[in-house]
Amino acid sequence: MTDRRxxxxxxxxxxxxxxxxxxxxxxxxxxxxxxxxxxxxxPGAAPGxxxxxxxxxxxxxxxxxxxxxxxxxxxMPMLTVVRPARPNGAAVLICPGGGYARVAVGRTGGGIARDxxxxxxxxxxxxxxxxxxxxxxxxxxxxxxxxxxxxVIRAGAGTRWPIDPACxxxxxxxxxxxxxxxxxxxAALRVYDPVxxxxxxxxxxxxxxxxxxxxxxxxxxxxxxxxxELLGAHAGDADWQRRYSAxxxxxxxxxxxxxxxxxxxxxxxxxxxxxxxxxxxxxxxPSELMIFERGGHGPPAAHRNGTPVPWIDLFVAWASDHGWNx
Numbered sequence: 668m669t670d671r672r673x674x675x676x677x678x679x680x681x682x683x684x685x686x687x688x689x690x691x692x693x694x695x696x697x698x699x700x701x702x703x704x705x706x707x708x709x710p711g712a713a714p715g716x717x718x719x720x721x722x723x724x725x726x727x728x729x730x731x732x733x734x735x736x737x738x739x740x741x742x743m744p745m746l747t748v749v750r751p752a753r754p755n756g757a758a759v760l761i762c763p764g765g766g767y768a769r770v771a772v773g774r775t776g777g778g779i780a781r782d783x784x785x786x787x788x789x790x791x792x793x794x795x796x797x798x799x800x801x802x803x804x805x806x807x808x809x810x811x812x813x814x815x816x817x818x819v820i821r822a823g824a825g826t827r828w829p830i831d832p833a834c835x836x837x838x839x840x841x842x843x844x845x846x847x848x849x850x851x852x853x854a855a856l857r858v859y860d861p862v863x864x865x866x867x868x869x870x871x872x873x874x875x876x877x878x879x880x881x882x883x884x885x886x887x888x889x890x891x892x893x894x895x896e897l898l899g900a901h902a903g904d905a906d907w908q909r910r911y912s913a914x915x916x917x918x919x920x921x922x923x924x925x926x927x928x929x930x931x932x933x934x935x936x937x938x939x940x941x942x943x944x945x946x947x948x949x950x951x952x953p954s955e956l957m958i959f960e961r962g963g964h965g966p967p968a969a970h971r972n973g974t975p976v977p978w979i980d981l982f983v984a985w986a987s988d989h990g991w992n993x
Contacts, residue, residue, distance in 0.1 A: 725769075746794075757834045758790070760816055795813065796811075806897050807858045809849075813837070813850040882940070
């Protein structure tokens with residue numbers, strides 16, 4: 668869908684050079700071949716650090732594949748781009764989970780990113796920083812990375828990547844759902860000083876998809892680990908709980924938002940998804956809520972006859988109704 672907003676955003680992005688550190692890290696051959704690329708979000712060190720953090724990853728399972736890893740400490744936030752063979756102009760920023768204790772993402776593009784790419788969507792997986800590493804931004808450190816990621820993606824729209832800068836979604840899973848929800852609701856909140864021309868672009872996603880998400884920091888539905896890791900010594904402070912509850916004070920320009928969870932989730936209560944949807948409805952934001960019967964803390968379980976539940980299809984179809992051409 669091309670409209671005046673798309674043309675304006677595309678023209679703005681075209682006027683901005685891709686950050687030099689990013690341009691040099693992505694070869695023309697890699698773009699032509701449609702391979703996955705991985706590059707840092709920030710030129711040089713991420714903001715608010717003093718060199719005290721070092722990247723560290725661990726295997727998620729002794730029997731898992733080489734890229735089945737998680738990061739308990741992140742010094743250099745990264746984006747991994749999975750390009751589709753036939754891009755349709757849409758893009759998605761993917762925020763993985765990990766309870767804010769770690770980030771469960773590999774280096775080569777996971778199954779969800781590749782699923783989106785198979786549909787023509789250019790997928791960007793984000794490795795973001797964690798508040799327990801004592802960054803200056805505290806609980807806003809992942810929001811810094813998410814805002815920066817959205818701006819870097821827009822800066823490369825139409826030049827580095829064949830995407831429409833007005834057709835960029837954010838999706839988040841588990842604690843990554845909290846990161847995505849805060850990006851959608853706090854895109855205009857200034858949480859870092861601009862570092863280059865990309866930071867003149869909007870950080871607002873055009874569509875949001877929140878899957879079995881952490882949302883609230885209040886007692887009603889809280890995922891205790893996420894609250895403890897995010898808020899630290901302030902975990903019991905009611906003001907901090909409210910400030911970092913993603914369903915509170917939604918802005919007038921909150922993007923259309925799809926929310927999904929499983930009724931039998933033993934980790935993050937589905938109450939989080941319900942609270943988010945209720946707040947979206949109260950704010951008159953276009954929104955849809957799916958509560959599936961089974962699936963635990965993950966995608967919904969297949970039907971008894973083995974037929975999979977088309978949960979990504981449901982999101983894509985709904986998002987398309989709201990202008991995202993995924």
